[in-house]
Amino acid sequence: LSSIKENALVWDVGSTKEKLCAMISEHPKRNQFLATHPIAGKENSGPEYAIEGMFADKIQIICESYKTRDDLLEWSKSIFISLGMRLRFMEAKENDSSMAYVSHLSHISSFMLAKTVLETKKINNILDLAGSGFESTVRLAKSSPDMWAPIFQQNRENVIETLDVYIHNLLNFKQYLIDKDYQSLHEQMKTTNTLTNILNRINKNK
């Protein structure tokens, strides 16, 4: 940022925003910086996995847009819109706390599911038996540790909070099993089905 010319702009496209935005808040060229978070991409890393049209109809989160110079902001928006992105404006704090729930926790649950299965002694016999459901839940465990370790580091407090809730829910589910309380087990899954109904509705409205 310090070395760019007067009409240049730096885009940040990472998953977390709060620490980075705080770090550069007093930078003399803060208004030549735009904090963005495109919700797009796959678990694979590297140029060989490039996808044409990847940003079409995808969300682009823009944080603290009012801190970016008007002409540079407008120029950026016109590019995002020409890619077919849907813009959402929010504070850095909101991006980070939201992502802990709808992105970072998913990755941890997937990584730890993969780890749990890897640790069984009969790993070579059971993976052949895995169906598409298992592959769907461990898909994110293919993600790059080089990319994700720093994300968890940057969003440490929020991620610990979501992990606490998640682990609490798992312990609760296990307790129902121990108590043979299958009625509560059923009710809890029934309630949870509503999330997927909401997701289906959102996808239809897109």
Added chain:
Amino acid sequence: LSSIKENALVWDVGSTKEKLCAMISEHPKRNQFLATHPIAGKENSGPEYAIEGMFADKIQIICESYKTRDDLLEWSKSIFISLGMRLRFMEAKENDSSMAYVSHLSHISSFMLAKTVLETKKINNILDLAGSGFESTVRLAKSSPDMWAPIFQQNRENVIETLDVYIHNLLNFKQYLIDKDYQSLHEQMKTTNTLTNILNRINKNK
């Protein structure tokens, strides 16, 4: 089973086998029963979600095949093969303990992930921000509680065991975050990547 004719056969197609097979082990018509577990299907339930060719190239687990009358077993196998299924023979106990890892735990992790996100106060604001990774990990939370509560009940001991390992791994991951031990976090994710490499290799060999 008690009411079927001499040349009739009962197929079981459920996810768990141990308790059912034990229950009918002394039945006078035990040899007119075949315990099968097709690893196929989606999270949706009901005839409106029927998929043509659903069993092609999918695994069909057959348990205790030696307890089924030869002609009925051969007849069943010819049908499964004509559907394009790949047959795997094993004991009921092995089906149940394997499924706890590669199927039942995936469903619980997905249900509890959905529950965790549902419980946040800002649920309506954040779901719109979810990407395809989140949808992949919560896909199984659409599954029917009517189908899954009895599966968890039947496979209670194995599921509790896998949940214990999974929760332990999550607590461990959380501890790395608390300790700011990002090196260990990175190494753990790196190791976990190997599972997905194994899965990719299996898929290629199919």
